[in-house]
Amino acid sequence: MKTISKLFPLLALIALFTACQDHDLGGNIITQNDLPLSTFQEPGQINSPATGNAIVSYDKSTRVLTYIVSFSNLTSAPTMGHIHGSAPRGTNAPVLFPFTGIPNATSGTVNGTATLTAAQETDLLNGLFYFNFHTAAYPAGEIRGQIEFYNLSFNVSKKGIPLSGDQEVPAKPGSGTGSGDVSYNKNTKRLSYYVTYSNLSGNPTMGHIHGNAARGANAPVLFPFSGLPASTSGAVNGSVVLTAAQEADLMNGLYYFNFHTATNPGGEIRGQIEL
Missing domain, CATH: 2.60.40 (Immunoglobulin-like)
Known part of the structure; x- marks a missing residue:
C-alpha cells in the first residue's frame, strides 16, 4: 500500500x-x-x-x-x-x-x-x-x-520550423535537414531559439540568423550562432534581443536560419522563421 x-x-x-x-x-x-x-x-x-x-x-x-x-x-x-x-x-x-x-x-x-x-x-x-x-x-x-511557456499572450512561438537545402537561394541538393523551435517575448523583445540539423555534407563552418529577406531572397547575417558542434548532425540554441524595427521584420517573416559548410559556403540548409 x-x-x-x-x-x-x-x-x-x-x-x-x-x-x-x-x-x-x-x-x-x-x-x-x-x-x-x-x-x-x-x-x-x-x-x-x-x-x-x-x-x-x-x-x-x-x-x-x-x-x-x-x-x-x-x-x-x-x-x-x-x-x-x-x-x-x-x-x-x-x-x-x-x-x-x-x-x-x-x-x-x-x-x-x-x-x-x-x-x-x-x-x-x-x-x-x-x-x-x-x-x-x-x-x-x-x-x-x-x-518556456509557448501559449502566453505576450509570447509568439513556433515549433518545428523546417530547414532544408531547397530553401537556399539558389537551392542546394543534398540530404541535410533541420528543425527549429522559436519563442519571441514581446515584453522583453527576446527571441529564443533551439535549432537541430542533421546529415550535412560536412561540419558546419558557420551558422546564423539572417535578415531581412523573404523566401526566395538572401540577406546579410544578423546574429551568429555560438557553440556550433563539430559534427554533421547536432543542435544549437541561444537568444537575442531585438530592436523595435527588428521585431517588425521578424513578425513579417523576414528572418531565417542558415547553416554553412565548406561545400556550400553560402548556406547548405535554410529555414524561414514565419510566426
Missing part, C-alpha cells in the same frame, strides 16, 4: 498535464508539455548521448511550479539536479531549486514543486529558468532544458 500511495501524487500530475495540453486554464494555471532536455543546451561541448523531457504546470494564484522531468542515457547516475535561474538560453545561472529523490540510475524521472516569489514568477514566464542534471563527468551539467 505504501508503494501505491507514493504513486498518487505523480499520477495526479500526469492527469493534470494530460488534460491541460499546453493551455492557460482560467487565467491561473498554465502548462507546457514536451520541453526537451539535451546536451546541446549546455554551454560548451558535451560528449554524451543523454536526452530528457519535461512537462510543467504553473499556478499563478499560488505561485507554485509543478514539474515532471525524465532523463535517459546519462554517462552516470546524476550527482545533482536543479532548476536554475535566471538566464536565457546560452548562458548559465545559479541553482534556485534542488531536485529531491533523484534515481541512482542513468535513466529515470523526478517530480516536484517549487513556490516562487513575484520576481521569480516574472523570470519564469520570461523563459529564464532551466532544468539541469549534473554528473561526475560533467559537474556543471550534462543535459539542460529551458523552461
Whole structure:
C-alpha cells in the first residue's frame, strides 16, 4: 500500500498535464508539455548521448511550479539536479531549486514543486529558468532544458520550423535537414531559439540568423550562432534581443536560419522563421 500511495501524487500530475495540453486554464494555471532536455543546451561541448523531457504546470494564484522531468542515457547516475535561474538560453545561472529523490540510475524521472516569489514568477514566464542534471563527468551539467511557456499572450512561438537545402537561394541538393523551435517575448523583445540539423555534407563552418529577406531572397547575417558542434548532425540554441524595427521584420517573416559548410559556403540548409 505504501508503494501505491507514493504513486498518487505523480499520477495526479500526469492527469493534470494530460488534460491541460499546453493551455492557460482560467487565467491561473498554465502548462507546457514536451520541453526537451539535451546536451546541446549546455554551454560548451558535451560528449554524451543523454536526452530528457519535461512537462510543467504553473499556478499563478499560488505561485507554485509543478514539474515532471525524465532523463535517459546519462554517462552516470546524476550527482545533482536543479532548476536554475535566471538566464536565457546560452548562458548559465545559479541553482534556485534542488531536485529531491533523484534515481541512482542513468535513466529515470523526478517530480516536484517549487513556490516562487513575484520576481521569480516574472523570470519564469520570461523563459529564464532551466532544468539541469549534473554528473561526475560533467559537474556543471550534462543535459539542460529551458523552461518556456509557448501559449502566453505576450509570447509568439513556433515549433518545428523546417530547414532544408531547397530553401537556399539558389537551392542546394543534398540530404541535410533541420528543425527549429522559436519563442519571441514581446515584453522583453527576446527571441529564443533551439535549432537541430542533421546529415550535412560536412561540419558546419558557420551558422546564423539572417535578415531581412523573404523566401526566395538572401540577406546579410544578423546574429551568429555560438557553440556550433563539430559534427554533421547536432543542435544549437541561444537568444537575442531585438530592436523595435527588428521585431517588425521578424513578425513579417523576414528572418531565417542558415547553416554553412565548406561545400556550400553560402548556406547548405535554410529555414524561414514565419510566426
